[in-house]
Amino acid sequence: MDDALVIGGTRFIGRHLVAELLDHDYDVTLFTRGTRENPFADDDRVAHVEGDRTNDTALEAAATTVDPDAVFDCVAYHPKDVRAATRIFADCEAYVYVSSGAAYGREEIPKREGETPLHECTPDQATDDSFKTYGNRKAEGDRAAFAAADDGVPAMVVRPPIVYGPHDYTERLNWWVDRVNHFDRVVVPGDGTNLRHLVYVEDVAAALRIVAERGEPGEAYNVGDRRLVPLEELVERLADALETDVEIVHAGPRELAAGEISLEDYPLYRSYPHVLSTAKLAGLGWESTPLEDSLARTVDDHLESDRDGDDNGPDREAEERVLAILETL
Structure with missing residues (x-):
């Protein structure tokens, strides 16, 4: 062709x-x-x-x-x-x-x-x-x-x-990159094991x-990444790509209620794992990019763009109320 x-x-x-x-x-x-x-x-x-x-x-x-x-x-x-x-x-x-x-x-x-x-x-x-x-x-x-x-x-x-990846107009991953880039403490919904392909x-x-x-x-x-990571690990890998450190704070429905936030308000959160088999495509000779490389390119593009994904997840002010509650527990 x-x-x-x-x-x-x-x-x-x-x-x-x-x-x-x-x-x-x-x-x-x-x-x-x-x-x-x-x-x-x-x-x-x-x-x-x-x-x-x-x-x-x-x-x-x-x-x-x-x-x-x-x-x-x-x-x-x-x-x-x-x-x-x-x-x-x-x-x-x-x-x-x-x-x-x-x-x-x-x-x-x-x-x-x-x-x-x-x-x-x-x-x-x-x-x-x-x-x-x-x-x-x-x-x-x-x-x-x-x-x-x-x-x-x-x-x-x-x-x-x-x-x-680069030029992602949905900005769902951009929301997480922006959080990791700007805050020392990042709220991860649930226990961090949420898995979404x-x-x-x-x-x-x-x-x-x-x-x-x-x-x-x-x-x-x-077609999907051959290496799947839970949401908490994804946040940690974004921190590595940004060459920064973050404290991950878990918050369940009860804690999130302090900020009038639900688990589903977080981009990429899904209550039941969503995983696709990619073996059939791999049988045609397709391979996926190593995760550290794909996230590094995504982060580089994010830093060069004006995208922050702000409309995709909870306001930071609401999260601060959640963090304040967690500090008292």
């Missing part, structure tokens, strides 16, 4: 995917609305076709203009988007849909492709735009890709959990390329 069309490609996962494809000698075309700054605007290796991916006519025009070997769909948020794209790009060599670990509909450890059931999706959920139906819509997008593969379209699915963005980009080149149509592939 030589020519790639990236639907999306200027913000986060897609941005890293374009860099990954360029590093592997692809000719790349972006298909975006043009409403965000294009980081590749001055790179003559990257073409740009402007259009709204929810407009089938615009997507059909892009297919005619580009005639790509591989299509990477980074911004399909509704099942109809996947159905349209797999129809329009039915003749490509690979169509890769960026799904989510949120598509899994049952809590088990680990969640495995083809074994762990996916969420159901009602017609109303399929057209909803709220976060509460995100997993349902992604699951139905998976089923749309599988149905297309049954009809001969080389459609494949990649499922990441929470993605972190994360994945470094460059590893997602590599997974998308590898699945396009080596994956099997009709298959899904989980």
